[in-house]
Amino acid sequence: MRAIITxxxxxxxxxxxxxxTILSESNVNILDITQTIMQGFFxxxxxxxxxxxGINFEQLAGKLSAKGDDMGLKIKIQHExxxxxxxxx
Amino acid sequence: MINPHEIFETITMISNENLDxxxxxxxxxLRDCAHPDIDELCNRIYDKITGVARNLVKxxxxxxxxxxIPIINKRIAVTPIAIVAESSKGDYxxxxxxxxxxxxxxxINFIGGYSALVHKGYTSxxxxxxxxxxxxxxxxxxxxxxxxxxxxxxxxxxxxxxxMGKIIKKAAELTADKNSIACTKLVVFANAPDDNxxxxxxxxxxxxxxxxxxxxVSGPGVVHSALKKLGPEADFSEVAELIKKTAFKITxxxxxxxxxxxxxxxxxxxVVDLSxxxxxxxxxxxxxxxxxxxxxxxxxxxxxxxxxxxxxxxKKGGVMASSHVGGLSGxxxxxxxxxGMIEAVECGALSLEKLEAMTCVCSVGLDMIAVPGDTxxxxxxxxxxxxxxIGVTNNKTTAVRIIPVYGKxxxxxxxxxxxxxxxxxxxxxxxxxKLFIERGGRIPAPIHSLRN
Numbered sequence: 001m002r003a004i005i006t007x008x009x010x011x012x013x014x015x016x017x018x019x020x021t022i023l024s025e026s027n028v029n030i031l032d033i034t035q036t037i038m039q040g041f042f043x044x045x046x047x048x049x050x051x052x053x054g055i056n057f058e059q060l061a062g063k064l065s066a067k068g069d070d071m072g073l074k075i076k077i078q079h080e081x082x083x084x085x086x087x088x089x
Numbered sequence: 090m091i092n093p094h095e096i097f098e099t100i101t102m103i104s105n106e107n108l109d110x111x112x113x114x115x116x117x118x119l120r121d122c123a124h125p126d127i128d129e130l131c132n133r134i135y136d137k138i139t140g141v142a143r144n145l146v147k148x149x150x151x152x153x154x155x156x157x158i159p160i161i162n163k164r165i166a167v168t169p170i171a172i173v174a175e176s177s178k179g180d181y182x183x184x185x186x187x188x189x190x191x192x193x194x195x196x197i198n199f200i201g202g203y204s205a206l207v208h209k210g211y212t213s214x215x216x217x218x219x220x221x222x223x224x225x226x227x228x229x230x231x232x233x234x235x236x237x238x239x240x241x242x243x244x245x246x247x248x249x250x251x252x253m254g255k256i257i258k259k260a261a262e263l264t265a266d267k268n269s270i271a272c273t274k275l276v277v278f279a280n281a282p283d284d285n286x287x288x289x290x291x292x293x294x295x296x297x298x299x300x301x302x303x304x305x306v307s308g309p310g311v312v313h314s315a316l317k318k319l320g321p322e323a324d325f326s327e328v329a330e331l332i333k334k335t336a337f338k339i340t341x342x343x344x345x346x347x348x349x350x351x352x353x354x355x356x357x358x359x360v361v362d363l364s365x366x367x368x369x370x371x372x373x374x375x376x377x378x379x380x381x382x383x384x385x386x387x388x389x390x391x392x393x394x395x396x397x398x399x400x401x402x403x404k405k406g407g408v409m410a411s412s413h414v415g416g417l418s419g420x421x422x423x424x425x426x427x428x429g430m431i432e433a434v435e436c437g438a439l440s441l442e443k444l445e446a447m448t449c450v451c452s453v454g455l456d457m458i459a460v461p462g463d464t465x466x467x468x469x470x471x472x473x474x475x476x477x478x479i480g481v482t483n484n485k486t487t488a489v490r491i492i493p494v495y496g497k498x499x500x501x502x503x504x505x506x507x508x509x510x511x512x513x514x515x516x517x518x519x520x521x522x523k524l525f526i527e528r529g530g531r532i533p534a535p536i537h538s539l540r541n
Contacts, residue, residue, distance in 0.1 A: 004091070006100055038097050045093050058154050076100065078157035080091075085345040086338045087095040 002031065002080040003050050003057075005064065009073030011042040018071060019046070022063050027054045047080065099338075107310035107373040108339065109159040110346050111366045113149050114286035115142050116293040116301040116359060119168045119202075127179030131187035134173070138165060138191035138200075141300055141356075146196045148353045152346055160346065161307070161508075165192065166291035167202035175214030185225035185232045192231040199274075201291035203234040206281070208243040209531070219249075222256050226271035227263035233289035239279035239477040241484045244534040250477065251526045253277045254470030258493060261462065265495035272492040273457065273509050277473050279480030279487045284360050285416040290453075290488055301359035302351045303416060306343035307366045310373045311335055312399075316381040328382060329402045336363065336406030344411045362416030363407035364452050365399075367427040369510035375399075375420050376429025376439075387429055388439030396420060397450035417486055419452025425505060425512035426457055434513050441472075441515050449479055454487035459503050459512040462495040469493060471522035474532075482535055 005023075007015060016033070023030060023046075032047040053060060061077050068075030102108040122133035142165055149163040167173070170184050185203050192200040203225055205215040222234050236253060239245040257277075261269035276290035283294020286303035293301075315335045319327065343361040351358035367375045376387035379395040400420045408414050422444065424430045433439035441458065448454040454476045460469075473489045480487030494503050497514050504511045 004096060006096060008097075008100070034093055036093055038093065043093060043097060045096055061154060061157075074104075076157050079155045081345060082156045082158060082342065083091045083096055083099055085341045086099055087091055 001049075001051050003048055003077050004080050004083060005046040005048055005075065005077045007044040007068070007073050007075050008041050009068075009071070012071065015044060015071065015073065018067050019064065019075065022067060023048060026060055026063070027052050028060065102308075102311045102338075103158060106314045107368070107370055108308050108342070109161050110304060110343060111307040112162040112164050112286050112288075112305040113145070113160060113346070113350050114164045114166050114291055114303045114305065115145050115356065116166045116284065116297055116303055117141055117168075118293055118297065118299050119170075119173045123173055123176055125176055125178060127174070127177040127183055130174060130177045131183050134184065135187045135191045138167070138188070139194050142195055144354060148350060151353070152349050156346070158342060158346065162199070163197050164286070164288060164291065165195075165197060165200045166286070166293045167200065168293050168295070169202060169204035169206055171205035171212070171214040171218035172295070174218065175212060181218050181221040182225045182228065185221070185229050188232050189229040197231070199231050199233050199288040201233040201235065201288050202293060203232050204236060204292040206237045207249045208237050208240045208246055210246060211249070219252060219256060222275065223259040223263050223271065226260050226274050233274045233276075233291065235276040235278055235281065235290045235292060237278040237281040238473065239481050241280060241481050241538050242534055245279070245474065245477045245481060245532040247474065247526070247532055248529045250474045251467070251470045251529060253473055254466035254468070254526065257469050257491060258466045261493045261495050268503050268505060269462070269492050269494045270505060273490065273505055275490065277489045279477035280485060281488075282416055282486055286362050287364065287366065287417060289490065297359070298357060300356050302347060302354065302356050303359040303362065304343045304347040304350070305362045305364060305366060305416065306339050307368070307373070308335070308339040309365050309367045309375045309378055311339060312365065313372065313374070313378045313381055316378060321383065325398065329398055332399060332402035333406035336403040337410045340407035340410035358413070360413045360415030361407070361411040363403055363411075363414055363418040364416065365403055365420045367421060367423065368508060369426055369428055371428055374427045374429035375422055376427055376433055380429065386436060386438035387433040388443050392443065393446055393450055396422075396447055400451045417452045421452055421456060422447055423456035423490070424458050425510040426508060427510070431510070431512055434515060441517060445475060445479070448476060448487055449483060452486070454480070455489045455491060457490055457492070457509065457512065459492045459494050459497070459514050460517050461499050461514055462493050462497050464493045464517050465523070467521075467523045467526040468517060470526045474526070478532070484537070
């Protein structure tokens with residue numbers, strides 16, 4: 001299953017390192033990564049493959065969200081189909 | 090790949106604009122629970138509901154987590170109890186209590202279907218069920234009741250209309266200490282849909298399968314934000330186009346959750362209900378959408394046109410986004426549950442008469458209207474008759490969920506709590522309709538009911 005990780009907040013050192021450390025520890029593969037400034041917010045988007053993840057989705061979401069809290073950012077992980085269904089026919 | 094702007098748009102809708110799935114409603118037939126002994130009937134009902142729906146809440150929560158989309162309510166709608174309990178001897182209130190116990194066991198906040206369909210007349214079961222409604226609603230918290238008193242095909246059962254005026258008053262009286270809250274769980278319908286996922290009017294209709302998953306989406310906040318960005322210069326073609334596109338996106342999410350819930354629960358998908366359902370949360374209001382179109386306050390002249398456009402555009406956008414659309418599918422205007430509506434009533438912009446007119450062009454009808462506690466039962470019945478006439482004549486669903494709040498007078502504030510919101514007691518026309526309501530009988534079906 002593919003999921004989308006979004007990081008929204010103020011740019012700072014160590015965002016990618018922080019997120020990718022959690023992913024690597026959980027055996028989650030990063031397929032694509034992009035970052036941009038949207039409506040004034042730093043936005044990083046990662047497409048990841050969670051099918052071989054060592055922990056369940058809820059635990060992974062919890063770890064990412066906690067990391068976000070530490071760094072003053074909002075970090076979410078959501079099933080890719082949510083975005084596909086909303087924006088693609 | 091999905092582009093970052095699209096991802097950002099979805100996330101903003103969810104985190105800032107209150108986009109959510111309002112309800113996953115499991116429709117469940119209880120017809121096979123019938124038994125002459127009412128206690129045995131209650132046991133069967135409890136066992137069936139808690140058996141079939143045992144994973145409903147957990148599945149909803151799993152989907153919520155994986156997709157990052159809030160699913161506010163997980164609910165159950167059952168076969169109208171008047172049908173299920175028809176052959177049972179004893180007090181129907183026991184059935185309501187069994188439904189309450191099942192709902193509590195499953196952790197769901199509302200269970201619908203304490204209902205009767207009497208648009209042409211009563212069976213003995215209908216008669217007993219209707220009589221028991223006030224006590225059933227006063228002694229339970231989660232059970233919702235509805236009575237269908239008219240259809241375009243059958244006309245309006247005016248005996249049932251008169252009766253419901255009395256039932257609503259009685260329900261209000263029995264819950265006098267709780268702002269007559271029993272009335273918030275009772276809907277009187279014309280042309281009730283069989284597959285409506287929204288409470289308090291949800292029941293599992295007689296043509297429905299054994300069980301089914303129906304979804305209600307929300308999203309007034311998303312439409313409001315989109316219109317705000319569009320600005321005041323845009324003309325109505327652009328406004329309609331934008332609402333359509335927004336409704337499409339909202340509904341696609343509903344369809345996704347519906348398909349996923351259906352797959353995980355092993356229960357067939359029924360419909361997505363396209364209704365824009367407001368909540369008392371700031372920024373989740375249908376009234377504010379109408380005001381964004383250029384009205385100073387909801388209720389000002391122009392409100393009906395604005396609502397008609399909104400309702401139509403939501404359907405046009407939503408219908409292509411889902412494989413099956415049903416339920417009520419239109420904009421809801423529940424007064425106490427919509428912060429913009431409450432403000433419009435408080436400042437005198439929105440009256441009961443304007444709300445009646447609004448129900449001609451949108452979903453449902455007079456919803457969550459608080460009126461003085463001393464409003465006579467025949468006046469409440471006459472309000473129901475007017476709404477039923479609008480529904481029957483226009484071939485649409487209308488409903489009345491009215492609360493004659495015991496001991497309260499015009500202008501008093503009333504708090505129902507949670508999603509039911511708060512309100513102000515609205516004035517009611519004081520001229521009598523007693524003789525009109527006492528005539529009884531049936532108002533014949535309109536000529537356009539003969540379509541064959």
